[in-house]
Amino acid sequence: MSEGKEPERGRGQLPSDRDDDPLDAAFAAARATAPAVAPLSSDLSARLIADALEAMPVQSVSPRRADHVRRFGILSWLRFGVSWPAASGLAACAALGVWVGAAPPDFVDAVSGSLLSELGLEDPLAAIRVDNLSDAFDLASFDE
Amino acid sequence: MDREAALLVAYARGDRAAAQALVERLAPRLVAMATRILGDATEAEDVTQEAMLRLWRYAPAWRAGEARVSTWVTRVALNLATDRLRRRRTTGLDDAFGPAGEPQDCRRSVMAEMHVAERAAALRAALTELPERQAQAVALRHIEGLSNPEIGELMGIGVEAVESLTARGRRALKAKLAGRRAALSLEDGDE
Numbered sequence: 176m177s178e179g180k181e182p183e184r185g186r187g188q189l190p191s192d193r194d195d196d197p198l199d200a201a202f203a204a205a206r207a208t209a210p211a212v213a214p215l216s217s218d219l220s221a222r223l224i225a226d227a228l229e230a231m232p233v234q235s236v237s238p239r240r241a242d243h244v245r246r247f248g249i250l251s252w253l254r255f256g257v258s259w260p261a262a263s264g265l266a267a268c269a270a271l272g273v274w275v276g277a278a279p280p281d282f283v284d285a286v287s288g289s290l291l292s293e294l295g296l297e298d299p300l301a302a303i304r305v306d307n308l309s310d311a312f313d314l315a316s317f318d319e
Numbered sequence: 320m321d322r323e324a325a326l327l328v329a330y331a332r333g334d335r336a337a338a339q340a341l342v343e344r345l346a347p348r349l350v351a352m353a354t355r356i357l358g359d360a361t362e363a364e365d366v367t368q369e370a371m372l373r374l375w376r377y378a379p380a381w382r383a384g385e386a387r388v389s390t391w392v393t394r395v396a397l398n399l400a401t402d403r404l405r406r407r408r409t410t411g412l413d414d415a416f417g418p419a420g421e422p423q424d425c426r427r428s429v430m431a432e433m434h435v436a437e438r439a440a441a442l443r444a445a446l447t448e449l450p451e452r453q454a455q456a457v458a459l460r461h462i463e464g465l466s467n468p469e470i471g472e473l474m475g476i477g478v479e480a481v482e483s484l485t486a487r488g489r490r491a492l493k494a495k496l497a498g499r500r501a502a503l504s505l506e507d508g509d510e
Contacts, residue, residue, distance in 0.1 A: 197438075198493050202461040204438035209354035209363075212347045219364045223346055223371050227338035230375035232331050 323388035324381065331378040338375075345389060346371060349396045355462050356400040358443055366403065370396035394473050401446075401455050408447045445495040449488055456481055457488035 215223075323344060329337035346367055353363035374392045381388075446454045452474070459470045460481075467481045474481070 197496055198442075198489065199461075201438040201442035201496065204435040205355055205358070205442050205462045206464070207435060208358050208439055209351045209360075211351060213351040213354060213363075215342070215346055215350065216364070219346070219350070219367065220342060222368055223342045224338060226368065226372050227330065227342065227375050228335065230372065230378075231333060231335075231338070232379045233333035 321387055321389075324383055327374070327378050327381050327388050328383075330375070331381065341374075341388075342371065345374075345392055348389075349393065352393065352463055353396055353400045356397075356443070356458050357403060358439055362403055363400075366396055366399045369399055390472055394475075397455055397459070397473065401451055401458070404443060404454070405447050405451065407444070441496060442492070445492050448495060449491055453484050453488035453491065456484035457492065460485045461489075 323341060326337040326341050326344075330341060349367040349370055350360075350363050353366040354360055357363055357366070370392050373395050374388070377391075385391075446458065449457065455474060456470055459465045459473060460467070465473070467478045467485075470481045470485075471478050476484075
């Protein structure tokens with residue numbers, strides 16, 4: 176051991192508390208102040224948790240809210256009374272709506288045209304309809 | 320990643336249970352350490368609360384492998400405790416052993432308890448007069464009972480430096496307490 180340094184001891188191997196050494200007796204007295212692990216008071220525990228929740232960078236999702244999401248999510252409908260046929264019907268209606276919007280049949284044009292004329296308006300989309308585009312462009316010009 | 324680091328990451332993502340688990344795993348040891356250093360349970364709880372609060376605030380920036388969470392928060396609590404101890408300097412050794420504190424007519428067991436409390440108070444008062452790093456090393460070695468490598472990890476220094484700090488700290492404490500040998504004597508009840 177080099178001069179001026181204390182020998183290494185393992186954890187728990189404290190210097191002996193010799194009765195004739197007041198310093199070691201004082202160390203022993205300080206160690207006796209509290210056990211190795213002190214139980215938390217309920218007040219301190221509550222304060223620590225309150226601090227933790229207040230400082231939490233992401234607001235926690237409470238178990239109640241998570242349960243609500245689980246119970247009322249789309250897939251949960253199937254578990255709670257909405258049958259597969261009903262779900263299939265809903266999907267078919269959605270698909271029909273998309274189709275009517277993208278490629279409206281003639282009767283849709285007739286209905287919407289009469290409504291617009293009654294209101295004294297012109298169809299704003301008429302110029303860009305696919306059937307009108309064929310008139311606007313001479314596709315034969317691309318053959319050259 | 321150690322268990323506490325995983326809990327801290329979970330806490331940063333909003334996991335309340337992780338906060339509860341971290342409190343249960345870390346806080347009791349912090350309270351005990353701060354109580355032994357400060358000799359005051361209320362102050363020890365304040366130190367623990369402040370150390371844990373700093374941990375919560377640091378959680379989003381925590382990087383795996385940076386340090387062990389328990390080491391990090393213990394280091395913070397140690398610094399806070401020694402800071403408080405050093406702010407007591409105005410008390411001094413003489414006040415810790417003032418005549419008003421001398422028991423006159425007590426039973427032997429009560430006298431023994433008082434002697435223990437006096438010794439601890441004298442030691443803490445003497446620690447306040449040491450350079451901060453010496454005081455920390457001595458407290459960790461002789462009050463907390465940590466090994467030199469453990470102290471080195473906590474203080475961010477090598478084992479040789481720990482040995483040097485504790486040796487110099489002990490010598491300084493002996494010198495400061497030399498004048499109070501009678502008060503520190505274990506021959507309680509004879510006065």
